[in-house]
Amino acid sequence: MNTMTIAQASAKFLEHLKENGKSERTIYTYRKDLEIVEAFFHGDKDIKEMRLLQVGKFLKGDSLMKKPNGEPRAARTIEKTVRVFRMMLVHAKNNGWIEELPLPKSTPMGHSGSKQDETPEGESAD
Helix, strand or coil, X not given: CCCCEHHHHHHHHHHHHHHCCCCHHHHHHHHHHHHHHHHHHCCCCEHHHCCHHHHHHHHHCHXXXXXXXXCECCHHHHHHXXXXXXXXXXXXXXXXXXXXXXXXXXXXXXXXXXXXCCCCCCCCCC
C-alpha cells in the first residue's frame, strides 16, 4: 500500500486487536485514545508524514494533557493514551507503513519494545 492515513492505520490496529481477542471495552477505550491522536495529527494525513517534532508537541500539548472542557486529564489516562499511540505506531512499523518510529527516546517502549497489545483488559479513558 503506497499511502496509509493515520485514521486507516488506527483502524487496522484496532482490527488487529479484535482479531487477537481483545474485549469490546478495550477496543472502545483504545478507539477513544486514537481519536485524540487523529484529531491532533489530522487522521487523513499519510502516517509516513508524522515527524518526531510533531509527536513531541503532541506529547506535551493540551490535546493530550487536557480534556475537551479544559480540565486536566488524569496521569493514568495520559499514560494509557501514549501507550496506545505507541502500540499503533509499532504496529504500523511492523506492517511496513512507516520505516522508523517517530517517538522521542524518552517514550516508554513497554516490555519488549515491540509488543503491540500489552495493556490489561478494562482500562478506561477519562
